[in-house]
Amino acid sequence: MVTLAEVAKHAGVSASTVSYVISGKRSISLGTRDRVQRSIQELGYHPNAGARALASSKSNIIALMMPLRTDMYVPVMMEIAIAITTAARTYGYDVLLLTGEEGSAAVHRVTGSGLADAMILMDVELEDERLPLLRESDKAVVLIGLPADTIGLTCVDLDFAATGALCAEHLAELGHRDIAVIGEAPAVYERHTGFAERTLDGLRAKSRELGLRMLHRPSEGGYAAMADTLARVFDERPGTSGFIVQNESAVEPLLGLLRQQGRAVPEDVSVVAICPDQVALQASVRLTSVSIPAQEMGRQAVERIIAKLAGEGVDGVDLIAPELTVRASSGQNPL
Structure with missing residues (x-):
């Protein structure tokens, strides 16, 4: 089994630096963080979740609220979820998937316990009932989607x-x-x-x-x-x-x-x-x-969450510019 010390040696940093990158306890420069994460990935290092949680009072889990409704196209939502899970693992986090339509009850369950360190929310409504609880919580939260009022929130989405x-x-x-x-x-x-x-x-x-x-x-x-x-x-x-x-x-x-x-x-x-x-x-x-851009949305959401957990994130809206690809289905109006 790969050890933390072996990751540190591979990345050319101290063991404490690797620990800080994994825990998010201290601010680490982007270059060093990237180098450590590459080493973690290349060596296949898996931090012990139980020891990590006891040492830091953290779960190292991100809760992903993704209601699976029959009127939504599930494959896109699952692609975003997979992108979030993959990106989270590079930072040493696991993802807890909440697929029920519980709304604010699920938010209250997460924010009122040590179930997760942070939350990513999908299927965002303009007047989303979950937002008041999120604004009151000290949990790191990112929305994939935009409500009508984005003040005090961090949002990622296609424009x-x-x-x-x-x-x-x-x-x-x-x-x-x-x-x-x-x-x-x-x-x-x-x-x-x-x-x-x-x-x-x-x-x-x-x-x-x-x-x-x-x-x-x-x-x-x-x-x-x-x-x-x-x-x-x-x-x-x-x-x-x-x-x-x-x-x-x-x-x-x-x-x-x-x-x-x-x-x-x-x-x-x-x-x-x-x-x-x-x-x-x-x-x-x-x-x-x-x-x-499902993968990009998922990746950006995780990056914003990790920055918040490290005390570096600021609220705001990141919109991905759309790109139109012309194929065989559009042509000149014949009339």
């Missing part, structure tokens, strides 16, 4: 407002003027989930700026729900030539129904998606898309 604007701008540049947004399930908007609401804000603002006529229609996904949604769109706006999809389960049903109606993509109708690259690349038509 979803800019994402919506980027999708609308792309279709406008191709000459589309009537666009429809196929959104998440209705329950996502009823909860005022932050990422969905901010995407809509960006879409609406950019559509007004560019003179686009925009319809937003939430959808449960699946062929039956998508057939009803698509029929409504073309009944209300027969000239719709551009679709923006922010619902992974609606992507393939939409493409299939358009084919059934004799509408070719992208010759007759353009489709842009906000989704993981895997979904965009495996669709029946390779989709022009803005990718969800």
Whole structure:
């Protein structure tokens, strides 16, 4: 079994420095910390959790609150969770996954005990009921998502407002003027989930700026729900030539129904998606898309948590700029 002393020798530092990097008790320069973490990873060092906790009164556990709801795309959430777990291990932390829809009760359970040293929260709502408890707690907390009021909070997320604007701008540049947004399930908007609401804000603002006529229609996904949604769109706006999809389960049903109606993509109708690259690349038509940077979001959240635990973190919002990749599903408006 690899010892702490062997890690110290490999990294060219003292044993106490390795201990401080693992415990976060003292501020260590970024270069030294990186060198120690590389040595830990290369040698396969695993600190003894029980001894570590007794010595420091810390659990060396990060609680990840990730409610698994049926109206959310679980693979993306799990990709973020895996990124968080992987990044946390490089700092000597394990991750406790809380998947229930307990809300503030789960926060109270964590903050009122030694269960975890810090928390990362996902599925953030604009008026999230968990926030008052978080603001009162002395635990290190990072949100993956943005509430309406971010004062006193640390948040990491894709810039979803800019994402919506980027999708609308792309279709406008191709000459589309009537666009429809196929959104998440209705329950996502009823909860005022932050990422969905901010995407809509960006879409609406950019559509007004560019003179686009925009319809937003939430959808449960699946062929039956998508057939009803698509029929409504073309009944209300027969000239719709551009679709923006922010619902992974609606992507393939939409493409299939358009084919059934004799509408070719992208010759007759353009489709842009906000989704993981895997979904965009495996669709029946390779989709022009803005990718969800799940791994980057998870990594940044852990880095902000570790900085807070080391007494170096400051509150604030880190937004990842969206990148749109043009593929086979978008083209010039034929009308």
